[in-house]
Amino acid sequence: MNIVLLSGGSGKRLWPLSNDIRSKQFIKIFKGKDGEYESMVQRVYHQIKSVDDDATVTIATSKKQVSAINNQLGEGVGISIEPCRRDTFPAIALATAYLHDVQGVPENEAVVVCPVDPYVEREYFEALKELGRLAAEGTANLTLMGIEPTYPSEKYGYIIPESKENVSKVSTFKEKPDVETAKDYIARGALWNGGVFAYKISYLLDKAHELIDFTDYHDLYAKYESLEKISFDYAVVEKEKSIAVMRFSGEWKDLGTWNTLTEAMEEECVGDATLNDTCENVNVINDLSIPILCMGLKNAVVAASPEGILVSDKEQSSYIKPYVDKLDQQVMFAEKSWGSFLVLDVVDESLTIKVTLNPGHRMNYHSHEHRDEVWTVISGTGRTVVDGVVRRVRPGDVVSVIAGQKHTIIADSELQVVEVQLGSEINVADKKKFDFDFDAM
Amino acid sequence: MNIVLLSGGSGKRLWPLSNDIRSKQFIKIFKGKDGEYESMVQRVYHQIKSVDDDATVTIATSKKQVSAINNQLGEGVGISIEPCRRDTFPAIALATAYLHDVQGVPENEAVVVCPVDPYVEREYFEALKELGRLAAEGTANLTLMGIEPTYPSEKYGYIIPESKENVSKVSTFKEKPDVETAKDYIARGALWNGGVFAYKISYLLDKAHELIDFTDYHDLYAKYESLEKISFDYAVVEKEKSIAVMRFSGEWKDLGTWNTLTEAMEEECVGDATLNDTCENVNVINDLSIPILCMGLKNAVVAASPEGILVSDKEQSSYIKPYVDKLDQQVMFAEKSWGSFLVLDVVDESLTIKVTLNPGHRMNYHSHEHRDEVWTVISGTGRTVVDGVVRRVRPGDVVSVIAGQKHTIIADSELQVVEVQLGSEINVADKKKFDFDFDAM
Numbered sequence: 001m002n003i004v005l006l007s008g009g010s011g012k013r014l015w016p017l018s019n020d021i022r023s024k025q026f027i028k029i030f031k032g033k034d035g036e037y038e039s040m041v042q043r044v045y046h047q048i049k050s051v052d053d054d055a056t057v058t059i060a061t062s063k064k065q066v067s068a069i070n071n072q073l074g075e076g077v078g079i080s081i082e083p084c085r086r087d088t089f090p091a092i093a094l095a096t097a098y099l100h101d102v103q104g105v106p107e108n109e110a111v112v113v114c115p116v117d118p119y120v121e122r123e124y125f126e127a128l129k130e131l132g133r134l135a136a137e138g139t140a141n142l143t144l145m146g147i148e149p150t151y152p153s154e155k156y157g158y159i160i161p162e163s164k165e166n167v168s169k170v171s172t173f174k175e176k177p178d179v180e181t182a183k184d185y186i187a188r189g190a191l192w193n194g195g196v197f198a199y200k201i202s203y204l205l206d207k208a209h210e211l212i213d214f215t216d217y218h219d220l221y222a223k224y225e226s227l228e229k230i231s232f233d234y235a236v237v238e239k240e241k242s243i244a245v246m247r248f249s250g251e252w253k254d255l256g257t258w259n260t261l262t263e264a265m266e267e268e269c270v271g272d273a274t275l276n277d278t279c280e281n282v283n284v285i286n287d288l289s290i291p292i293l294c295m296g297l298k299n300a301v302v303a304a305s306p307e308g309i310l311v312s313d314k315e316q317s318s319y320i321k322p323y324v325d326k327l328d329q330q331v332m333f334a335e336k337s338w339g340s341f342l343v344l345d346v347v348d349e350s351l352t353i354k355v356t357l358n359p360g361h362r363m364n365y366h367s368h369e370h371r372d373e374v375w376t377v378i379s380g381t382g383r384t385v386v387d388g389v390v391r392r393v394r395p396g397d398v399v400s401v402i403a404g405q406k407h408t409i410i411a412d413s414e415l416q417v418v419e420v421q422l423g424s425e426i427n428v429a430d431k432k433k434f435d436f437d438f439d440a441m
Numbered sequence: 442m443n444i445v446l447l448s449g450g451s452g453k454r455l456w457p458l459s460n461d462i463r464s465k466q467f468i469k470i471f472k473g474k475d476g477e478y479e480s481m482v483q484r485v486y487h488q489i490k491s492v493d494d495d496a497t498v499t500i501a502t503s504k505k506q507v508s509a510i511n512n513q514l515g516e517g518v519g520i521s522i523e524p525c526r527r528d529t530f531p532a533i534a535l536a537t538a539y540l541h542d543v544q545g546v547p548e549n550e551a552v553v554v555c556p557v558d559p560y561v562e563r564e565y566f567e568a569l570k571e572l573g574r575l576a577a578e579g580t581a582n583l584t585l586m587g588i589e590p591t592y593p594s595e596k597y598g599y600i601i602p603e604s605k606e607n608v609s610k611v612s613t614f615k616e617k618p619d620v621e622t623a624k625d626y627i628a629r630g631a632l633w634n635g636g637v638f639a640y641k642i643s644y645l646l647d648k649a650h651e652l653i654d655f656t657d658y659h660d661l662y663a664k665y666e667s668l669e670k671i672s673f674d675y676a677v678v679e680k681e682k683s684i685a686v687m688r689f690s691g692e693w694k695d696l697g698t699w700n701t702l703t704e705a706m707e708e709e710c711v712g713d714a715t716l717n718d719t720c721e722n723v724n725v726i727n728d729l730s731i732p733i734l735c736m737g738l739k740n741a742v743v744a745a746s747p748e749g750i751l752v753s754d755k756e757q758s759s760y761i762k763p764y765v766d767k768l769d770q771q772v773m774f775a776e777k778s779w780g781s782f783l784v785l786d787v788v789d790e791s792l793t794i795k796v797t798l799n800p801g802h803r804m805n806y807h808s809h810e811h812r813d814e815v816w817t818v819i820s821g822t823g824r825t826v827v828d829g830v831v832r833r834v835r836p837g838d839v840v841s842v843i844a845g846q847k848h849t850i851i852a853d854s855e856l857q858v859v860e861v862q863l864g865s866e867i868n869v870a871d872k873k874k875f876d877f878d879f880d881a882m
Contacts, residue, residue, distance in 0.1 A: 296754025313737025344785040350819035376861040378791035
């Protein structure tokens with residue numbers, strides 16, 4: 001099976017664990033098989049691999065998620081990087097071209113496209129496999145998964161099939177209705193559109209060439225910024241006559257808010273938390289290193305990260321977005337291609353952070369115009385380079401870098417460094433990158 | 442007026458803002474006249490001084506509160522330090538001897554004793570002045586303040602006066618009753634015993650000499666550890682025949698739990714906090730530098746400090762103690778005589794803290810057997826001494842101290858230092874102090 005997982009934007013609805021830098025799909029709150037916590041993207045990836053070990057998994061996403069994906073899934077997963085956001089049709093065209101031109105998948109094979117963050121069980125991925133098989137058979141140009149509705153939701157679009165057979169031609173699509181209309185649709189056998197579909201590579205590439213002037217993946221990537229924003233529904237689905245739908249009646253949840261996300265948690269708490277016995281329907285996700293004590297709460301979610309602390313009635317939590325938009329705050333934690341950083345302290349003219357470098361990884365060779373930096377190694381071993389001078393470092397070693405000096409650090413084992421930044425203008429934009437022949441070290 | 446404020450123990454009921462190191466009376470949550478937040482002890486001190494600018498204020502407390510008292514009240518306040526806890530009679534005897542022998546207060550003057558943490562208005566301190574005047578007149582050996590009960594509380598002892606006059610002889614004392622008995626007492630004109638009383642210095646010193654073999658304050662201090670634990674009620678009040686009580690009907694609150702403390706807050710929030718409009722009767726005290734967002738909460742208190750986060754139904758918050766007892770945690774923040782420290786990060790074999798030194802203050806000259814330390818100055822100026830070598834430091838300067846080296850740091854202006862500790866056995870007990878002639882620097 002070839003599967004493309006669409007990995008979306010920032011997800012402020014799950015603040016403070018999700019923000020501009022870290023998206024909800026990377027929050028580790030699900031208990032994996034080995035007892036370790038895993039994120040939505042890890043859970044889905046492991047589920048796909050358990051259903052089809054040979055599956056080619058490609059994540060279609062923006063550049064800023066690449067580090068988190070590599071950190072969480074390793075190098076085995078394909079990533080189709082969108083140079084900028086251009087809605088779903090260009091993204092799917094790019095990912096399909098990537099599969100064909102970069103991964104070498106033949107054009108008569110099928111591709112299944114689905115969001116990266118459904119909360120589902122094994123049967124869902126068995127259904128995706130079947131969807132791919134139907135698409136490869138070619139009875140229709142597009143084969144959708146239609147989810148059997150469990151209530152007359154106003155949140156989803158509806159697919160009206162021609163028959164109530166397991167696989168049927170699609171009669172028509174309906175936009176998000178009101179509750180009464182939804183009841184009527186459901187009475188007519190309608191299905192939720194969960195944004196899951198399959199097609200043959202040749203079909204999609206033909207569509208792409210019809211609408212975009214490009215030669216291959218690399219050409220498409222290069223001109224991506226110039227493409228028109230257009231949704232897959234608008235560009236393809238609405239114009240296509242040959243569409244089939246396959247019913248799916250298994251468990252399916254969309255974890256977009258704290259309310260729905262906490263429903264999917266197998267344990268009340270993740271992280272250091274205590275609930276007294278008068279708490280009812282309370283979930284705590286604590287990403288800080290200090291304890292949380294909850295007493296006498298009902299139907300509440302508490303989420304804490306280096307970005308902030310949310311304490312909310314579960315139902316109210318779905319109205320979070322405008323409040324988070326108003327919080328004007330510094331990024332306190334971020335995963336990078338080389339590891340991660342955590343802000344420890346902010347004072348006037350100085351910022352202290354903890355930098356963790358993964359083994360074998362390094363920062364870019366760079367300089368700052370307006371700040372000095374002092375590194376104190378607290379664990380692991382590695383090498384620093386300051387203006388070309390290489391030095392081995394271990395815990396307790398201190399390296400001072402003054403403004404203008406080019407510098408980098410390379411981790412031989414996992415390396416943790418306390419970095420004190422000093423200057424009157426400390427900001428992330430003050431960074432110049434340089435080439436350095438790391439292979440010659 | 443001579444006033445002795447009894448400053449009690451740790452107050453785990455107000456965790457995470459109060460703990461073994463920091464007591465509730467030092468939490469800054471009341472809006473002072475100048476708009477700055479002040480603590481209970483600051484509020485009470487300023488109230489006393491506004492009623493009687495010449496008042497001699499002495500705080501009777503343990504050694505570990507001395508730094509916080511000096512930081513919050515300056516050097517103007519007298520402190521009677523109890524070398525160890527020996528209950529209220531020895532504490533009051535020691536404070537009275539301190540007033541007489543150290544402060545030189547004549548023995549015919551009166552002393553008013555009251556707890557350090559009542560939440561009261563100016564009229565209360567006017568009443569204390571009157572209490573002192575009555576004691577100085579000498580119509581009774583002991584003059585108590587009796588608080589007019591507002592409900593039949595089971596939390597307080599009761600004083601039954603002989604008459605309903607404003608000042609009356611005491612007929613009898615009653616231990617904490619049940620509600621029905623309390624109703625009966627109140628019908629008989631009973632008053633709450635708020636632990637406030639006044640006496641002449643000569644009276645109390647005579648009592649002390651009867652029960653304890655000592656010459657003067659210094660002798661009493663020296664043998665304090667050998668004294669029997671005995672309460673003032675048991676040692677003095679129960680045996681005394683000549684006791685008067687003065688009624689007080691003004692506002693009086695005992696702020697022992699989050700529930701009662703938040704009632705006294707003038708604003709919903711202290712620190713960085715947002716409440717949405719569906720929150721009702723919610724208070725937030727945020728001592729962290731990250732934002733707290735509350736949505737849809739009712740009758741709740743949220744308190745956050747470097748020690749942890751409490752989210753509690755207000756009424757439930759009075760049952761906090763056993764839960765806090767179970768939290769086995771490191772002290773993350775402490776006020777010291779020289780300033781304060783805040784733990785920024787803990788990893789295996791390394792601890793990073795931020796040290797703030799008040800201008801003109803310094804650490805002890807000391808060494809550690811099992812850890813190295815690296816100081817990076819982030820603000821202010823000062824001097825370091827390492828094995829006798831003095832060095833001036835300013836922001837960006839780094840001083841490395843290896844295990845065994847004697848070291849200290851002196852702040853010329855307010856000085857902030859990031860200290861990275863490194864070693865396999867990092868603990869507060871690993872500290873040897875040395876003499877150093879700071880005056881010769």
